Amino acid sequence: MVTQTDDKTADLSAEEQQDVDKNQPPRAAVLHEIIRTQGDQELERSVAALWWSALAAGLSMGLSLMAMGLLTARLPDAETFKVISSFGYCAGFLAVILARQQLFTENTLTAVLPVMSKPTLANAGRLLRLWTVVLVGNLCGTLLVAYVILHLPLFDAKTDLAFLDIGRKVMENDSGQMFAKGIVSGWMIATMVWMIPSMESAKFWIIILITYLMALGDFTHIVVGSAEVSYLVFAGELPWEDFWLVFAGPTLAGNIIGGSFIFALISHAQVRSESSVPKPAAEPRQAQRSKKAP
Known part of the structure; x- marks a missing residue:
């Protein structure tokens, strides 16, 4: 006859049970608290610290444009080779995230x-301050990179043409497509940020997986895309009006909705729902001893 146990397997020692508990994946509430604490620390940083970190992130994001252009220029002219050149898209994200620089979509x-967690006017003001400083810093960095790549004799003619083709590919989308693809991109970046605390040792591969899929799907990202599209502007192929109205505005709105109003809101609601469920009372130690007694 098999006797049913309530919570723990009867033949596990205390040390073995500790091993079981230690190897459990963190609950969603733990991930939420880790990210919330990190966010609170970012909100406390000074404007100067945020600005320089965001500017550095924008410059680092230029690596995505450079890597994709270099790979595209050195691969045969076939759409199937996009599965290889898309790996270049990961370069900027790896540099920014591993260097702990400020990226707007994070x-x-x-x-x-x-x-x-604490919806007050003061917290909302802190959020708007951070978003404004980081976004402006990121865009200044990416625009500077695009200008330098175009005007300095850094790459051969074939690579320069590849940079133009990358920007043209982005601008094949109309504003509605920019917005819709931006939602998916914002959601994917938020997913990546949520995954990293639970598997810190696999951070490198998580970043590559998510950003590689973003490149394959041609999903729009306000920071990387600003380097790609501004290259067209500086080359005289696109007016600034189209940069802001067709690309930047819709993409920015989509990234915010995908990251904040979809992923963050759902994740926060999940944790709030878990915390509202009352936990069972702990069993008194005396009762536990009596169960173990023969």
Whole structure:
């Protein structure tokens, strides 16, 4: 006859049970608190610290444009080779995230959770301050990189043409497509940010997986895309009006909705729902001893 146990397997020692508990994946509430704490720390940083970190992130994001252009220029002219050249898209994200620089789309989740946990006017003001400084810093960095790549004799003619083709590919989307693809991109970046604390040792591969899929799907990202599209502007192929109205505005709105109003809101609601469920009372130690007694 098999006797049913309530919570723990009867033949596990205390040390073995500790091993079981230690190897359990963290609950969603733990991930939420890790990211919320990180976001609260970011909201406390000074404007100067945020600005220089965001500018550095924008410059680092130029690596995505450079890597994709170099790979595209050195691969045969076939759409099937996009599966290889798309790996270049990961370069900027790896540099920014591993170097702990400020990326706007990361903050659509990280800095939003403290505001959702404590929705006050002061917290909302701190969030708008961070978003403004980081976004402006990121865009200044990417525009500077695009200008330098175009005007300095850094690459051969074939690579320069590849940079133009990358920007043209982005601008094949109309504003509605920019917005819709931006939602998916913002959601994917938020997913990446949520995954990293639970598997810190696999951070490198998580970043590559998510950003590689973004490149394959041609999903629009406000920071990387600003380097790609501004290259067209500086080359005289696109007016600034189209940069802001067709690309930047819709993509930015989509990234914010995907990262903040979809992923962050759902994740926060999940944790709030878990915390509202009352936990069972702990069993008194005396009762536990009596169960173990023969």
